[in-house]
Amino acid sequence: MSEQAITALVNGSNHVAGGRAAGTVIGGLGRAGANGNGSTAVVQVVGREAGEAPAAEGSHQADNNVLDVRVPVAVYASSAGRHAVGLVHQTSPELSRSVPGGGDGGSSLVAVLPPIYPEWLGTRRFTTHHNCRFPYVVGAMAKGITTAPMVSEAASHGLMGFFGAAGLRPPVVADAINEIRANITGDAPWGSNLIHSPNRPEREREMVDLYLEQSVARVSASAFMDLSPEIVRYSAHGLTVVSSGNVDRTTHVFAKISRPEVAGKFMAPPSADLLRELAAAGRISSQQAELQSKLPISEDVTVEADSGGHTDNRPLPALFPIIASLRNRLVDTHRYERPIRLGAAGGLGTPQAVAAAFQLGADYVLTGSVNQAAIESGLSDEGRALLAGCDFSDVMMAPAADMFERGGKVQVLKKGTMFPIKAQRLYEIYRRNAGFEAVPVKERAWLEGQVFMETCEEAWAQTRAYHATSNPPLAVKADGDPKLQMALTFRRYLFMAARWACEGRDDRSADYQIWCGPAMGSFNAWARNSFLEEPENRTVGQIALNLLEGACVATRVQQLRLSGIDVADHHHAFAPTRITLGWTKGLRQ
Numbered sequence: 276m277s278e279q280a281i282t283a284l285v286n287g288s289n290h291v292a293g294g295r296a297a298g299t300v301i302g303g304l305g306r307a308g309a310n311g312n313g314s315t316a317v318v319q320v321v322g323r324e325a326g327e328a329p330a331a332e333g334s335h336q337a338d339n340n341v342l343d344v345r346v347p348v349a350v351y352a353s354s355a356g357r358h359a360v361g362l363v364h365q366t367s368p369e370l371s372r373s374v375p376g377g378g379d380g381g382s383s384l385v386a387v388l389p390p391i392y393p394e395w396l397g398t399r400r401f402t403t404h405h406n407c408r409f410p411y412v413v414g415a416m417a418k419g420i421t422t423a424p425m426v427s428e429a430a431s432h433g434l435m436g437f438f439g440a441a442g443l444r445p446p447v448v449a450d451a452i453n454e455i456r457a458n459i460t461g462d463a464p465w466g467s468n469l470i471h472s473p474n475r476p477e478r479e480r481e482m483v484d485l486y487l488e489q490s491v492a493r494v495s496a497s498a499f500m501d502l503s504p505e506i507v508r509y510s511a512h513g514l515t516v517v518s519s520g521n522v523d524r525t526t527h528v529f530a531k532i533s534r535p536e537v538a539g540k541f542m543a544p545p546s547a548d549l550l551r552e553l554a555a556a557g558r559i560s561s562q563q564a565e566l567q568s569k570l571p572i573s574e575d576v577t578v579e580a581d582s583g584g585h586t587d588n589r590p591l592p593a594l595f596p597i598i599a600s601l602r603n604r605l606v607d608t609h610r611y612e613r614p615i616r617l618g619a620a621g622g623l624g625t626p627q628a629v630a631a632a633f634q635l636g637a638d639y640v641l642t643g644s645v646n647q648a649a650i651e652s653g654l655s656d657e658g659r660a661l662l663a664g665c666d667f668s669d670v671m672m673a674p675a676a677d678m679f680e681r682g683g684k685v686q687v688l689k690k691g692t693m694f695p696i697k698a699q700r701l702y703e704i705y706r707r708n709a710g711f712e713a714v715p716v717k718e719r720a721w722l723e724g725q726v727f728m729e730t731c732e733e734a735w736a737q738t739r740a741y742h743a744t745s746n747p748p749l750a751v752k753a754d755g756d757p758k759l760q761m762a763l764t765f766r767r768y769l770f771m772a773a774r775w776a777c778e779g780r781d782d783r784s785a786d787y788q789i790w791c792g793p794a795m796g797s798f799n800a801w802a803r804n805s806f807l808e809e810p811e812n813r814t815v816g817q818i819a820l821n822l823l824e825g826a827c828v829a830t831r832v833q834q835l836r837l838s839g840i841d842v843a844d845h846h847h848a849f850a851p852t853r854i855t856l857g858w859t860k861g862l863r864q
Contacts, residue, residue: 344391344827350838351384388834393823394433396630396830401575401616401638405464405493405527408433410639411819412529412577413646414620415468415495416790417441417584418653418773423454425651425815430463432816432856437495437529439653441470442773445485452489466493466529471503475746479505486526487512493527495577498585498677500537502572504553507545511559511567522566530573531620531641533580533587538598541573542605542615571615576602578637580621583644584685584790585675591622595635624667624794625801626825626849630833633826642822644795649815655779656810658789661691663810667796673698673788676769679705680762688791694772697726697786701765710757711735711764726768726786738764805851817854825849 394402397410413429413436415421421439429436438455440448448467455465467486472479483505486494492513496506506528513526530541550564559567578598580591595617602615619632620641632640647654648662669690675683679702689695704722708714711731714722719731727734742750742763753759772788798818799808806812807821828849832842 344831347390348388348831348835349384350386350388350835350840386838388831388838391827391830393820393827396633396823396826397640398616398638400614401618404616405435406462407435407464409819409823410633410637411435411823412618412639412641413437413815413819414531414577414641414643415439415441415466415497416643416647416652417468417470418777419443419447419451420647420653420777420790421468422651422653423451424458425646425649425653426455426465427458428651428815429819430459430465432819433463434816434819435464435466435493436815437465437493438467440468440482441497442770445481448482449485449489452485452491464493466495466527467491468497469494469506469509470497471499471506473500473503476503476505479503483509490525492525493529495529495531496541496573497531499530499532499541502540502545502549504549504558507549507567507572508553508558510572511550511553511563514563514566514570516562516566522570524570524574527575528573529575529577529618531577531579532598533578533589533594533621535597535601538576538578539601539605541576542571542602543609544568544570545572569609571605571609571611573615574613575616575618575639577618577620577641579641580619581792581794582621582686583647583670583792583795584687585683586621586686586792588672588686589621591619591632592635595619595632595637599636621792622794622797623822624796624798626822627829627847628794628797629822630826630829633830634833642794642819644790644792645798645818645822646815647789647791648795648798648810649813649818650811651815653777654789655777657779657781657784658776658787659810659813661688661787661789662791662795663799663808663813665690665791665796665799667793667800669796670791670793671695674702674769676766676773679766679769685790686792688787688789688795692787692789693785694788698769698772698788701726701768705758705761705765708758708761710761712757714761727764731764734767735760735764738767741767801848802851806853807851817851820854820856821849821851824852824854 393409401410402408409432411434413421413425413434415437416439418441419439421437423438426436426438438448438451440451452467459465469479469482469486486509494509499506509526510528513524515523515525517523528541530538532538532541544567547568550559550568553559554561554564576598578591578595579586580594581588599617602617606615616638617636618639618641619635619637620643623629623632623640623642624645629640646652648659650659652659654662665688669688670686671689672684673687673695675685677683682702687695704714704718711719714731723730738760739750739753742753749763753763769788772783772786773790775783776787776789802808807817829847832847835842
């Protein structure tokens with residue numbers, strides 16, 4: 276790069292080197308090593324701290340680098356009012372506010388746009404506090420779909436990942452914790468899921484026991500409608516007063532919420548009665564109870580919009596500002612000395628969506644559906660192929676196994692599977708009939724021939740045998756309640772449908788339950804005709820780095836537009852590109 280401060284300036288003559296018209300951003304993306312279409316290039320993503328010299332310099336041409344997000348951009352206005360773009364050397368001296376050569380009155384400096392790095396999206400308070408490179412979380416997907424290898428791979432790319440522990444027994448989760456620890460170097464952050472179990476509180480307690488015994492520093496709390504004793508115990512257990520007099524926290528609750536009333540519970544201290552009960556039972560110390568009485572349960576709250584699985588289908592632009600305003604009020608009310616960080620999730624399948632989430636004020640983003648299609652996920656090859664072929668409208672709501680009787684629903688894939696249609700029909704049968712004996716002959720034939728693949732009596736016998744071991748009181752209760760028998764048997768089908776999708780059962784491919792939101796279809800549309808179109812190329816690292824890099828480009832485009840630059844439409848899209856990580860001084864190795 277030339278040492279002169281301005282390498283390109285469109286002045287009153289209405290042209291720049293090469294004769295291009297003023298007022299239009301021209302050229303390609305201009306990243307080091309990238310080719311014209313960005314589809315097969317290798318990009319060296321090199322982050323650096325403010326004030327550090329760049330790791331390396333490259334040649335920057337005015338006609339193909341206006342969207343090189345690693346380079347500051349100077350925006351000038353000519354005396355005639357025309358705007359132009361100039362690239363500024365990263366080590367150049369302070370710019371003059373008036374540049375000669377711009378017609379009779381010269382050209383005036385309008386703005387200097389700083390370089391943009393994926394590390395700098397969101398806020399430093401998140402990446403600094405949790406010691407991760409990027410403000411990006413790989414969300415927990417139940418039944419181990421977010422696998423231990425996926426969590427490890429996320430950590431190796433400077434991301435944070437949560438193991439999908441929901442629906443798994445503690446010994447299985449313990450094995451995953453050991454596997455993650457064996458494959459993560461240094462103090463890279465990671466965590467595991469804690470799903471609320473109001474009907475089986477002992478399961479929630481067992482999982483918290485495991486996490487505290489194994490010193491799991493972060494949990495992703497999901498499906499909570501209220502604070503449970505166990506989530507409060509986990510939060511309070513990590514509170515201590517250090518020598519400086521400040522409160523240190525070693526257990527971090529990432530609350531995933533979609534309703535203000537639930538968010539408020541996590542962002543406020545728990546009730547004094549609950550803390551007293553926990554302390555009296557010896558489950559937390561009196562000091563921990565006292566400290567927790569002045570602190571929120573969660574200092575990281577993920578605002579979940581239209582996502583896969585359990586969701587309220589709320590649009591993120593409507594939901595996030597409400598939660599942010601509530602956060603601000605609670606921080607002021609309780610006079611917290613530390614901030615509550617907000618994440619954004621749901622619908623994040625393209626760089627523009629990720630950039631929009633950060634623009635809303637998110638400290639970090641969390642992705643789910645798109646990672647389910649990654650090769651590290653616990654979904655079968657068959658299931659990942661179905662996800663890779665879906666459109667944004669190929670999803671629908673279906674009855675949820677864990678909330679079946681109450682009419683709870685989850686968002687699932689509908690293309691390539693009959694599961695959502697079958698699940699909805701099961702709920703209608705349950706609602707209309709008091710038990711299997713009351714089910715009409717035609718409906719019963721459908722149940723046995725299309726759902727259970729065995730008689731209703733055989734299906735119930737297998738269901739009862741399971742509950743006789745896992746929950747004996749429930750099995751005994753169901754013996755005298757035909758409608759409960761039917762509900763439990765239907766719930767078993769819903770549960771198994773998710774397992775079949777993970778196992779890739781050929782004889783059950785029409786019954787796959789694959790949790791999926793519209794972000795998956797958006798991602799597929801963006802990835803089309805790129806290397807990410809093929810399922811075997813979808814790694815959790817490439818998905819994340821491309822979304823973040825593309826979000827940088829989308830942010831730069833918006834900066835230019837705000838500065839009065841008419842950006843050509845084709846510059847708004849960032850094509851997926853194979854990305855390799857580079858490291859520089861000041862960033863964790």
